[in-house]
Amino acid sequence: MANTPDYSWPPMADRKIIGKSFKRLDGQAKASGRAKYTSDLKMKDMLYAAYVLCPHGHARVTSIDTSAAEKVKGVQAVHVIAPAGTEVQWHGKEIAAVAATTEEIAREAIRMVKVDYEVMPHFVNEQDLGKAGSRGKAAGEKVTGDPEKAFQEAEAVSDGVYGIPVITHSCLEPHGCVIQWQGDQVMAWPSTQFVTGWANTLAPNLKVPAANIKVKMDYIGGGFGSKFSPGAWAEVGAILSQKAGGRPVKIYLDRVAEQTIAGNRPSAFGKIKIAGKKDGTITAWQSDTWASGGFAGGGQPPLPYVYNNIPNTRLNHTSISVNAGPSQAWRAPNNQQASFLTCSAIEDFAAKAGCDPMDVFNKNAGYTPRAEQYQYQLAKAAELSEWKKLWKPRDQRTGTMRRGLGIGVNAWAGNGHGCTARLTINSDGSVVLEMGTQDLGTGTRTIMTQVAAETLGLQMGQVKLVIGDNSLPPGGSSGGSTTVGGVSAATRKAGVNALGKLYEAAAPALGVQPEELEAVDGQIRVKSNHAKNMTWVAACKKIGPAGKISETGVNETRNPMGLFSGGAAGVQVADVSVDIETGLVKINRFVAVQDCGLVINPKLAESQVIGAIIMGISTALYEERIMDNATGRMMNPDLEFYKLAGIKDIGDIVVHMDIREVNDKRGVIGLGEPPAIGICAAVGNAVANAIGKRVPYMPMTPMHVLNALEGRNA
Amino acid sequence: MQSFEYANPATVQEAVGLLSAKWGEADVLAGGTDLISLMKDHLHTPKRVVNIKNIKELEGIQKTAAGIRIGALVTMDELAKNADVKASAKSLSDAAAAIPSPQIRHMGTVGGDLCQRPRCWYYRQGFGLLAMKDGKSLVPDGANQYHAIFGSGPAYFVSASSLGPALIALGAKIKLVSAKGPREVAAASFFVSPANETSREIALHPDEILTEILIPPATVKSATYEVRQKEALDWPLATASVTLTMRGNTVASAKVVLGHVAAKPWDSAEAAKAITGKAITADTAEAAGKAAVASASPLSQNAYKVTLARVAVKRALLEAAKQKA
Structure with missing residues (x-):
């Protein structure tokens, strides 16, 4: 050998x-x-698909009549997805699809599909756990150490409510593909995060050998975790193609469909108590959390996050089912929520104990898996954010515009x-x-x-x-x-x-x-x-x-040979100004210190971190899926009231890639997710520091900030 | 989008002849920043679209002894940059400049800003202008964080016009032309809170075209203050536009009009009264802000907008006070 x-x-x-x-x-x-992205493709004889979507939060299809749509000139195929009798559990669920020679004709034709619904009761807002009733499923309580005793003996205890909403995937290029099904051969041009495996997921649904499905993709306009599988649309597109005699079909979700069914980041809410000493040492953690990722429930963030060796903990979690579209991995699934809940609670504990949160994060670094690394990064982030000069305790700020600084931490495996x-x-x-x-x-x-x-x-x-x-x-x-x-x-x-x-x-x-x-x-x-x-x-x-x-x-994942490993760490500091009369939050500066082992291209690595911060600031200040109790619908399935940050909303970004021999020796480590994790945490903490009060709910909108300042939160 | 006939008139005369006495038959197209999306969503399904962009007489801004005349086709960008408007109607200039989307500033017209439909998500999702279901509005118990805090129904949407509050505060007149001839309405009467599903939120008749705006000559201080969350494309959460006639350091008369807080721009006589006869200071401006919202009746989720409206009035007054009369 x-x-x-x-x-x-x-x-x-x-x-x-x-x-x-x-x-x-x-x-x-x-x-x-x-x-050319797949959504740019135009081919000879290509047909355009459009969806009929369920307009109700919960309903049963009682009848569906596609005959008028079939007669529209230019319509080449109609496919019923939810026949009479189907119970649909969310606004936006696919009911039928049409393929036509132009997008305009397809859109006109879907209006001719006559669907009758029996509207059923819906439950769409999980923020109030008390209202969830039978929609909530509790996971068993988990206890480590002796939290009871630790809370009794504590010198300082913080007690807060925190919530981070459902946000939707809003990739620049929506979900979809161009697909052509002729006989037992399929050719597909998807927008996917998994070119190699795409066909293998689709094959059993079409009952076509995976070997007969050719897949090609040059460019993708964003995925962020939402584009692994072919999605239901690939199958529907293939069926339409087959029905239309094998012509290629372009099936892309419009923004309404994109926002309602293409996937979301689950919410997370929690009542969290932290106990500790006056010097900032944390001794115990107690959390009662709940979350929803849609009808299937789900979404249990790993708590306490990063500081996961706190000796005395008591954890309860309830997963709630709501009548809304499903979750999809969203740039570090569950970690953003976990970082937000944990770092918010630690910041509140620091305030209760009368300590500088930078000291508290530092002092308790022994609870993290990589104490030295986090301590180094905290110090670097403090230096780059001018923490010592700019940070002041809560309530020591005056005037209308109040500045605040806050910390968020991240951890991610990222093995090759x-x-x-x-x-x-x-x-x-x-x-x-x-x-x-x-x-x-x-x-x-x-x-x-x-x-x-x-x-x-x-x-x-x-x-x-x-x-x-x-x-x-x-x-x-x-x-x-x-x-x-x-x-x-x-x-x-x-x-x-x-x-x-x-x-x-x-x-x-x-x-x-x-x-x-x-x-x-x-x-x-x-x-x-x-x-x-x-x-x-x-x-x-x-x-x-x-x-x-x-x-x-x-x-080989099990034999890295020193080429790659896992375990990225990062510390971020948000520096914000809050107008306490309007509740408007502006980002002055966002500092990110991040390690990811051996860095192959520092510019691209920095660019990844910058992208994560832009995306994260957008979620921290603006993004929120707004569900309507009255109609059971998502009210902002668009990019008008589903607000995304523009470039002027971002502020200055300072990235420090932690490139040191000690990190380099670990080999290459993934970077896409970690820098996106702690941004809501950092911004929320900076706002609390600025205004002297915890704003419990993300995003940091004037509504949430003023509600906190004016005592409108329960 | 439903198929339609497309007309391309060259004169106002010709254009009004293409309109109809009934809403829904014909729509006027200028910048298209609202109409196109309304048509795509089948909220407007006109049989005929009358493009007025080729009508030269609807263009331009002129300053005459009668005041400043602003053609309906003037874009928001032109309005924001016009020196005469800046000099004598700062509040209007500010309101146009504040529109954050360059696309809308460059394509959107003055006439379109006044005639655009509400952005209310119930209306845009097809629940009708008043969002009525079983004889009851969906809004008070629904998702109402961006809705009205004044007016107590039946319309709970907010007027989307950026220029409306400033025009009312400046005492502007709006010229409307039909085949029967022109008429002039005060900006204050142009906006209406519709009482039923089939009425409109503006006084324009279906057979009329808005042709121009006239701002009367006056020596005033004016300002618009807008609370908007994003610097990128976004709608204001609350605005206030003030026009002040000064006697020395004292306010001789005032107009205070709030935007994005009711189905029409909200003319606050209470705020005007509170500041009249006073010098503008942080305290008197604050008092006027409080007076402006004394009669507000917020819905389940939008109490925060009461604060925003109060602060917008205060800041608009302080901003206006800084100007040279």
């Missing part, structure tokens, strides 16, 4: 491409509009997923790297190319990359911040493996053994004598009669 080649990352000091801030390879194509890269070196020197993966906008294209170029001793422009096709070697799903660790390790291995073969081809000409060679600066050279070398192209000419070397590299 041959020795396992050395796949380890080159030492920090020796890296020429890895660790450098290359611009995003697809940046120009995207910024100029040349990059399993995947396979194939690297081919041609005898003319050209190189192609292939994998059935996807670039969610995170920079996957760029970092894969960097790893290959570094490994082969080439420049960025010398490696061609092909992704986004399920006929390529399997990629993993881009979720859980697992992509960067997976694709970089697999690429590294494929590169080292291919290079080994190239060394074998080139070694005789240099009169050495293959293992004496290295690839640096476009040369294959002898490690001990750099003067003995040949150019990359000359070396490739030595490749045998096949004309190419093609090697794969497989990343």
Whole structure:
């Protein structure tokens, strides 16, 4: 058996491409509009689909008549999803779909589908646990240590109510695909976070062999956890295509459907008490939490978050079913809620104990899995936010505009997923790297190319990359911040493996053994004598009669080989100003200190963090699914009253990537999710610090802030 | 969108001939920032769309002895940047400039701002202008955080007009033209709180076109203060527009009109009375703000808007006081 080649990352000091801030390879194509997203696709004979959606919060379909819609000129297929007798549990649930030659005709035709409903009682708001009744399902109580005694002996106890609402996925590119079903062959162009596995999920539903489903995607306009599976729409699109004689069907959700059924981040509410000493040491935690992720209930945040080794805890949780669309993973599922609930309660405890929260987070870092790391990051975040200069205790602020600072923390695993890269070196020197993966906008294209170029001793422009096709070697799903660790390790291995073969081809000409060679600066050279070398192209000419070397590299999740690991940590500080007369909150500055192990491209890493902060500030200040008790409907399924931040609403962002040898040695760690976790926590705490009162409910709208200031909260 | 006939008249005369005596038959298209979405959502299904963008006489801003004349097709951006408007009707200029969306500022017209339909989510989701179900409005017990705090029904939506409060406070007149000829209404009478589902929230008749606005000449201080959550596309939560005639440092007469708090811009005689005869200070402005909301009757979720309205009045007065008369 041959020795396992050395796949380890080159030492920090020796890296020429890895660790450098290359611009995003697809940046120009995207910024100029040349990059075509699936939602941009137009094909010959393509049909457009539109949905009939349930207008009620809870109803039974009593009859459905599609005959008028079928007669509309241009309509090519009609498909009933919810036949008479079907009970539907939320506003927006799909009832029927139509495919027509234009989008306008499809939209007109769905109005001609006549559906009668028996409207049934709905329950759509879970904020008040007392009203949930039989819709709530309690998980059993969990107790560690002796919380009773710890609370009795406490020198300070905080007691607060906190709530973070359901927010919806609002990807720039909505959910959908173009799909064509002819006989037993299916061709699909989805918008997905999982190119390789998409067909395998769809195949059983269509009863078509997965081998017969071809999938291709070049660009995706955001996923954030909501685009793993093909979604019900892919199946509906396929059925419409088949009914229309195999014409391709473009089925994309409009904003109403997108907001009501494409997935959401579950809510979380809690009554939380923390006990401790006057010096800020936490001794006990008690939480009664409840949450809803839609009709299926769900959503139990891991509490207490990060500070999960508090010795005495008592936890209760109730999952509530509401008549509303389902949840989908939302950039660190359950962690945002957990960070918000935990950091809010810690901030309130600090205020009760009369301590600076920075000291309390620091003093209790022993309860976290990585005390030194969090303490380092807290100190760095304090420095960058000018905490010592700007932070003042609650109630020491005066005037109409009040400034406040608050802390949020994050933790995430982010181990590399399993995947396979194939690297081919041609005898003319050209190189192609292939994998059935996807670039969610995170920079996957760029970092894969960097790893290959570094490994082969080439420049960025010398490696061609092909992704986004399920006929390529399997990629993993881009979720859980697992992509960067997976694709970089697999690429590294494929590169080292291919290079080994190239060394074998080139070694005789240099009169050495293959293992004496290295690839640096476009040369294959002898490690001990750099003067003995040949150019990359000359070396490739030595490749045998096949004309190419093609090697794969497989990343195995259970055998990281030092290439990747898990466990990212971050500390963030929000600096806000609150107008106490209007309740308006403005972000002055948002500081993020984040580690993610070995950083392949600092610019892209920073960009990831900036993106997370923009998204997070939007959720902290504006985003909220508003459900109407009167009608059972979502009242803001649009981008008008479902408010998203604009660029002027964001404030200054300061990102510090925690790039240190000690972190680098851990290998590559995923970054997509962690920086998005603690933003509501930090902003909520900053507002509490500014106005001297806890605003219990996110987002920090004038309504919520003024309700708190004017005592309108129970 | 339902199919429609598209008319492209070149004169007002020609345009009014294409309208109908009944609502719903024809719609007037200017900037299209509201009409297009209303049509896409089938809230408006006109048989004919009358595009007035080619009517030259509806363009432009002129200052004459009679005041400032603003054509219906003037965009919000043009209005915000016009020097004459800035100099003598600052409150109107501010109101136009405050619209955060560049698209709406550049496409949206003055006439369109006054004639746009309410943004009420019940109306936009097809529950009708008054959101009535079984003879009762859905709003008071429903999702009403953005709804009215004045007027106690039956209309609980808020007037969406950005310019309405300023125009009323400035005593502007609005010219409406039908085939029978022109008429002028005071801005204060242009907005109405509809009593039933089939009436409109403006005094325009279905066979009329809003052609221009006239702001009378006067030496006044004026300001508009808007409380809006976002810097990006968003609607105000509450606004106040004030016009003050000064005698030295004292307010000789005042008009205080609130926006986004009722089915029409809310003319607060109480606030005007509270500030009249007084110098504007933090205390008198605060008192006027309190007077403005004394009769507010918030719904289940929007008590916070009472505070916003009070603060908007106070801040608009303080802002106006800073101006040179």
